[in-house]
Amino acid sequence: MKKQVVLYKKLSALLMARLHEQAEVTLIESLDADGLARLRDALPRAHGLLGASLKLDAELLDLAPDLEAIASVSVGVDNYDIDYLTERRILLSNTPDVLTETTADTGFALILATARRVVELANMVRAGQWSRNLGPAHFGSDVHGKTLGIIGMGRIGEALAQRGHCGFGMPVIYHSHSPKPAVEQRFNAQYRSLGELLQQADFICLTLPLTAETERLIGAEEFALMRPQSIFINISRGKVVDEAALIEALGAGRIRAAGLDVFEREPLNLDSPLLQMDNVVATPHMGSATHETREAMARCAVDNLLAALAGERPANLVNPSVWKD
């Protein structure tokens, strides 16, 4: 008998057809109140779940006694209680690698947009306020040759370092759990303590996961170490930053600008002070959002889920202790 799969993310026709061949599929098209009610109804029959952007807590998981595997269409796994999944022996998989380059592109887009004031000046043109040649009040700052600081030197951090070093001649400094000699050799990068990095980098970029250890890693004390010309970029998770402290630092001119793809609460509320600041570029958690990459992520998640339901080890298993050969 085919296994029951609940999707809470719509997939391409090609991937839907693949899933339908192997499983009975229930599709929850959106996670509004109606969709969530349908999800709760479907969970008691589910052997597999596939989706993203939903906090799957113990209360929801307890509705699914037969659940064997969850395939997250994301590399970040902060929406899951991994200890609880492991205790229940539910296999959790994610989608690393396939989104690395695209997310690093987004990071670099934010670096360029903030430093060169792209959004602010383009809005000025659109508003009919371009009446004479630009003067110093509208000048930005250089990106090439400036020091790129990366916090969390993993896949995306490395891809960002490559762009900075090879494309823009930027000295790279980084902070991570431990030094990475291979990265240092490839990009002439240098390891720094967190405090040193915050004091020395022109661009401070967050590329680490949200965990108990990294939640609110960057707060008032950390912003106080940055320099007035520093630009802060967050493409990791909003909760790694104390957002009120960030707003305070921007408001007080303690840093020059911020490029933010992620926020404490998403979608970002329209009344956020961040949206009143010309030196903030805010994007809607679009790090991996290209046609090609989202399809690759979905394909990876389908592969992971079908493998798990067929009794094979998924390629991207997050909680390997559940797996028994």
Ligand SMILES: NC(=O)C1=CN([C@@H]2O[C@H](COP(=O)(O)OP(=O)(O)OC[C@H]3O[C@@H](n4cnc5c(N)ncnc54)[C@H](O)[C@@H]3O)[C@@H](O)[C@H]2O)C=CC1
């Ligand atoms: N904005 C977006 O749309 C996207 C955001 N992301 C976020 O980026 C994160 C990173 O993704 P990858 O590079 O693939 O992960 P990764 O696991 O390859 O890299 C993360 C790095 O951070 C380091 N790290 C973890 N905790 C740390 C700590 N307390 N102090 C210092 N370093 C620490 C790890 O050692 C690792 O080197 C994801 O977990 C996700 O939250 C990922 C994709 C898209």
Ligand SMILES: O=C(O)C(=O)CO
């Ligand atoms: O994969 C992730 O973790 C994201 O944030 C979306 O691509």
